[in-house]
Amino acid sequence: MVMGKALHLGVDLVLVTTALAGIHRATGYKLNTAQLTDSKTIDGVLEKYLQVGETALDYATSQMRAFPK
Numbered sequence: 001m002v003m004g005k006a007l008h009l010g011v012d013l014v015l016v017t018t019a020l021a022g023i024h025r026a027t028g029y030k031l032n033t034a035q036l037t038d039s040k041t042i043d044g045v046l047e048k049y050l051q052v053g054e055t056a057l058d059y060a061t062s063q064m065r066a067f068p069k
Helices: 002-027 040-066
Strands: none
Touching: 002 040
16 A cells, blocks of 8 residues: 555656646746756755656657657
C-alpha cells in the first residue's frame, strides 16, 4: 500500500514538472528557483526537478512525432 502511494506521488510530481516544462516552452516563462529559497542545495534540487519535466516532455514529443497516427 505504501509502495502504491509512493508511485502515485512520483507520477504526480513528474506530471506537474512536465506541465511546467510545457508552460516554459509555450510562453518562455521560467520559474525562478533562486527567489524561492536562499539555499544553493535546494535550488540545485529544484533545477534538477524541473529538468526531469523537460526530459519527459522531450520524450513525449519524440514519441508523438514517431507515431503520428
